[in-house]
Amino acid sequence: MNVKSNYGIKRNWQGDPCIPLSYMWDGVNCSYAGSSSPRIIYLNLSSSGLTGNIASAISNLKSIGYLDLSNNSLTGSVPYFLSQLHSLKVLNLEGNQLTGAVPMQLRANSNNGMLKTSASFGGNQGLCYSGSCSNSNKVVVPLVASLGGGFVILATAITSFFIFKRHRVTSEMGNLRAYSRIKMELESNKQQFSYVEVQKITKNF
Known part of the structure; x- marks a missing residue:
């Protein structure tokens, strides 16, 4: 009962x-x-x-x-x-x-x-x-779990940093290549004219 x-x-x-x-x-x-x-x-x-x-x-x-x-x-x-x-x-x-x-x-x-x-x-x-289990396991297991979680967060942060840095470097290199290409195009378009040709082009202006 x-x-x-x-x-x-x-x-x-x-x-x-x-x-x-x-x-x-x-x-x-x-x-x-x-x-x-x-x-x-x-x-x-x-x-x-x-x-x-x-x-x-x-x-x-x-x-x-x-x-x-x-x-x-x-x-x-x-x-x-x-x-x-x-x-x-x-x-x-x-x-x-x-x-x-x-x-x-x-x-x-x-x-x-x-x-x-x-x-x-x-x-x-x-x-x-x-x-074999003891009170120490009750401390060790959560501690290991916490450290593991902290490691994952740290690894994620480091990976994100390097990805961002790589993206930034890639972007800067792209900009540099674009600038170089434009510069080359401008330089390739340079042309010299004689004084007589300039008068003719500008109608003596």
């Missing part, structure tokens, strides 16, 4: 989750072994529109063996208490928005076979499974 309240789950979860069998809660399976009260061993809340952190109340499900919280919008880190659920064999946290490092003990449980089916963490862009 705490999990239902925490996430605002819209399911017909009322009364005892395990008894009677015909009214077992949707997404819940129970164990009826021995003389003890039934225990929840299976919880599937995949694609249920869950938001916020992984509910701490899940830590009370000591007998749970299957937990599926995939394809929701869960945020925050993967809680350490998941590694303390010793009956947990299948864990699926795929397709959320979880961040930070997966607890070392949980990784160990997955690697040594305590989680018989490997835990699934895919689709969480900010989640680090290897354990």
Whole structure:
């Protein structure tokens, strides 16, 4: 009920989750072994529109063996208490928005076979499974991205400067060639006349 309240789950979860069998809660399976009260061993809340952190109340499900919280919008880190659920064999946290490092003990449980089916963490862009991520990465990555952006801007400015300079030089050379051509044309049109020819051309003016 705490999990239902925490996430605002819209399911017909009322009364005892395990008894009677015909009214077992949707997404819940129970164990009826021995003389003890039934225990929840299976919880599937995949694609249920869950938001916020992984509910701490899940830590009370000591007998749970299957937990599926995939394809929701869960945020925050993967809680350490998941590694303390010793009956947990299948864990699926795929397709959320979880961040930070997966607890070392949980990784160990997955690697040594305590989680018989490997835990699934895919689709969480900010989640680090290897354990090599640290707070320094949170600084280094944005810093590298910022430096990269600054380099691109600087390179663009330098390229623009040289393009402008080249265009200016080309324009000046074009003007010089045009001036030279006009000068040559003017010089080629020079002609000398005798005094008598000038009198004749100007009608003795």
